[in-house]
Amino acid sequence: MSSLLQGGYLKEVSKQRRGRLWRLCARTSLLREDAGEQYYKHLCELRMEDHADVASEIGRDLGRSMPDIPYIASPEGQERLRRCLLAYSAHNKELGYSQGMNFIAALLLLHLEDDEDTFWTLHSVVTQLIPGGLTRTLTSFKISVLVLCDLLKTLAPDIYLELEGLEIVVSELLGMVCPQWFISLFVNALPLPLVVKLWDIIFLEGSVAIFQIGIAIL
Secondary structure: OHHHHHOOHHHHOOHHHHHHHHHHHHOHHHHHHHHOOOHHHHHHHOOOHHHHHHHHHHHHHHOOOOOOOHHHHOHHHHHHHHHHHHHHHHHOOOOOOOOOHHHHHHHHHHHOOOHHHHHHHHHHHHHHHOOOOOOOOOHHHHHHHHHHHHHHHHHOHHHHHHHHOOOOOHHHHHHHHOHHHHHOOOEOOEOHHHHHHHHHHHHHHOOHHHHHHHHHHO
16 A cells, blocks of 8 residues: 555546546456346346335435435436335345445545446445445454454554543543444545545555555554
């Protein structure tokens, strides 16, 4: 990650190139091809009566998903976001819909014009980039916090000792500070222009970059 920062890489990625970069790193085209031409269309056409609770949960979160971004708050943006999240909940039945997924999908929608590309890139983020994958029980998040705690103790012992001096278990403190780092990949935790640049690095280097960024923030 340091080589990308020192080389000024983050300054070089335009918005036009960013969507293409994310799709390439997520292997979006391969996922689409493997699933078949009609798979995403089939998901979008499914009736959700049997999953009314999921549809209701998604509906409640739509208005909370980047409300300050005009496109996401627009009727078109809200409908695209709803369609993507409903389709993904039908695709990944074990996970369904989970906290943080709406923010990830919303940011992808801002950079990917094709809905099916957004869907498959979301799949890659949820299953590959988020450490341990996104889970409804937040098990992977709790494990990530413990890993971050160990890394902090090893790589930045002075900071770890300073946090320990606050008379609170460091892992518990980190658990309160960094949910948005691991659950929504820094969306709502940092300014959006910075978040998209950090996503470039995360897509390029994988989930290890999330821990590196976390250590740098601390």
